[in-house]
Amino acid sequence: MQKHLAAQKAATNAAPSTSPAAKRPSTAENALQAAGSPAAAGGASSSETSSISPLNHAVQLLAGMRWTSLDQLDSANGAAKKLAVYRALRTQSFLEFTAADLAAREAKQKATWEAIEASRRGKQVSKQELDEFYRRLQEDGERRKQELAKAKADQADREAKLLALLKANAASSAARSRRPKSAAPSVGS
Numbered sequence: 001m002q003k004h005l006a007a008q009k010a011a012t013n014a015a016p017s018t019s020p021a022a023k024r025p026s027t028a029e030n031a032l033q034a035a036g037s038p039a040a041a042g043g044a045s046s047s048e049t050s051s052i053s054p055l056n057h058a059v060q061l062l063a064g065m066r067w068t069s070l071d072q073l074d075s076a077n078g079a080a081k082k083l084a085v086y087r088a089l090r091t092q093s094f095l096e097f098t099a100a101d102l103a104a105r106e107a108k109q110k111a112t113w114e115a116i117e118a119s120r121r122g123k124q125v126s127k128q129e130l131d132e133f134y135r136r137l138q139e140d141g142e143r144r145k146q147e148l149a150k151a152k153a154d155q156a157d158r159e160a161k162l163l164a165l166l167k168a169n170a171a172s173s174a175a176r177s178r179r180p181k182s183a184a185p186s187v188g189s
Contacts, residue, residue, distance in 0.1 A: 061092035 052060070062070070065088060076084045125133075 058089055061089050061096065064092050064095070 062073075062085075065073075069088065073081065073084050073088060
């Protein structure tokens with residue numbers, strides 16, 4: 001078992017190769033998938049992680065670490081080891097949360113983009129809807145023309161009445177100014 005882990009560790013730390021074997025998931029990833037890891041499933045929700053025991057969850061989090069980081073954890077002793085394990089678990093928890101958050105954001109962004117694309121294509125309208133729209137447009141145009149003609153006629157009537165009133169006032173003032181002034185009675189006659 002130790003030989004197998006050492007070989008896997010050497011293969012992981014070596015330069016990435018272009019062989020088909022390098023593209024296959026590692027043993028740790030296979031173990032996580034077999035255990036039903038939320039990290040292997042592409043993100044964890046709170047309901048998925050709550051059903052896993054804390055020990056299994058911690059093991060799954062540590063399984064996501066690099067070999068060199070695991071070696072550093074293994075080489076530490078005492079309180080330093082406890083602190084290093086705690087920090088490693090917190091780091092992996094943060095990475096797991098961030099991956100789930102990123103997946104949720106990307107899904108939301110994709111949905112928003114699809115909504116924008118759908119609106120850019122426009123609504124497909126039936127012939128009946130087009131005919132109804134055109135009929136309402138024509139009726140509205142006719143109604144507006146009638147309202148404008150009525151408003152113009154009302155304005156012309158108001159102007160005619162005002163002009164007639166002004167002419168009447170002008171005629172009465174002209175008549176008053178043409179009247180001869182009566183002679184003022186003399187005081188001594």
